[in-house]
Amino acid sequence: MYKGNLDTIILKLLSEHNKMYGYEITQKVKELSQGKINIKEGALYPALHRLKSKGFLEVETLKVDNRLRKYYKLTKNGNKESIVKTAELEEFINTMQLLLNPKFNFK
Amino acid sequence: MRKVNQQEIERLYQFTRQHYVEYYDLQTELVDHLATGIEENWKENPELDFEKNLQKEFSKFGVFGFMETIESHQKVMNKKYWKILWRESFQSLIKPRTFLSFILIFGLCYSLSLNEIGFEILRIGFFILAIVGIIFMFKQNKKMNNKKKENQKIYLLEAMITQSQSNGIILFLPFQIMLINHSDNLGNLQAILISLIISLTFLLFYITNNILPSKKDDILKEVHPERKFI
Numbered sequence: 001m002y003k004g005n006l007d008t009i010i011l012k013l014l015s016e017h018n019k020m021y022g023y024e025i026t027q028k029v030k031e032l033s034q035g036k037i038n039i040k041e042g043a044l045y046p047a048l049h050r051l052k053s054k055g056f057l058e059v060e061t062l063k064v065d066n067r068l069r070k071y072y073k074l075t076k077n078g079n080k081e082s083i084v085k086t087a088e089l090e091e092f093i094n095t096m097q098l099l100l101n102p103k104f105n106f107k
Numbered sequence: 108m109r110k111v112n113q114q115e116i117e118r119l120y121q122f123t124r125q126h127y128v129e130y131y132d133l134q135t136e137l138v139d140h141l142a143t144g145i146e147e148n149w150k151e152n153p154e155l156d157f158e159k160n161l162q163k164e165f166s167k168f169g170v171f172g173f174m175e176t177i178e179s180h181q182k183v184m185n186k187k188y189w190k191i192l193w194r195e196s197f198q199s200l201i202k203p204r205t206f207l208s209f210i211l212i213f214g215l216c217y218s219l220s221l222n223e224i225g226f227e228i229l230r231i232g233f234f235i236l237a238i239v240g241i242i243f244m245f246k247q248n249k250k251m252n253n254k255k256k257e258n259q260k261i262y263l264l265e266a267m268i269t270q271s272q273s274n275g276i277i278l279f280l281p282f283q284i285m286l287i288n289h290s291d292n293l294g295n296l297q298a299i300l301i302s303l304i305i306s307l308t309f310l311l312f313y314i315t316n317n318i319l320p321s322k323k324d325d326i327l328k329e330v331h332p333e334r335k336f337i
Binding site for chain 1: 110111112113116135136137138139140142143144147167168169171172173174175176178179180182183186187332333336
């Protein structure tokens with residue numbers, strides 16, 4: 001269901017949180033969707049790398065406990081892209097709702 | 108709450124290497140992911156064995172394991188490498204010394220390619236240069252492979268710079284030129300084009316084998332600021 005929208009989900013999440021790391025993103029999506037959406041790690045990191053390559057994300061690495069952790073943050077362009085992608089997805093959902101629940105006009 | 112200790116972190120690095128993650132930058136990201144997952148599982152079941160816990164977390168990557176992640180990382184770094192290569196080429200070309208050398212090589216190639224004997228000289232010269240380039244490339248690859256065997260912390264971009272990754276593509280062009288038969292009457296436009304390709308090849312060869320390796324530490328600092336933690 002979310003396959004084509006993974007980039008949008010990541011951008012939207014990062015627009016609401018200052019910075020997040022990979023594992024945190026998977027858990028947040030699970031929590032917000034009440035367990036209905038489960039992002040596969042094998043899909044998450046390619047998406048994060050792709051978004052970073054396009055200049056929508058930047059990375060900050062911090063030492064946490066005894067290891068290094070990469071945090072992803074939105075860039076200026078990433079912020080703009082997040083707005084565009086979210087609007088596109090909302091429009092798509094609205095269109096789908098029109099198709100699935102048509103309001104008949106009996107005039 | 109039980110935490111992943113230093114010895115277990117080392118085991119995670121080893122695990123990623125065993126699953127074909129060769130470079131330290133990606134290993135580090137995956138190690139943190141696996142370690143966080145393992146610690147989360149321990150919250151519910153503190154007695155869970157480390158290795159079983161690790162397998163449980165690894166299975167979340169799907170049937171292809173780390174492969175998709177490795178590929179995406181490679182693509183991103185390739186893009187980065189070429190971006191740096193073009194930037195450095197442009198910066199070098201606007202320097203008078205490099206620009207003059209570029210024009211001289213172009214002029215020499217152009218005058219040689221206009222007659223049959225000159226073109227033969229050019230072809231033989233390039234053949235020798237290509238062979239030297241290939242030998243150099245193999246040597247660099249061997250050096251990098253030895254470093255990998257010693258489990259040294261190698262970043263993908265570092266490997267690309269050290270192995271002069273673009274050499275393969277650069278050497279492909281001269282081989283194409285070697286295949287051109289001069290008896291087909293090399294026209295003026297063709298001679299200009301060939302000379303331009305050769306000059307650009309020289310420029311790229313100079314950048315990949317001299318400039319980039321000499322600036323390696325600065326480039327890595329720019330792309331991987333996290334190296335300060337190591």
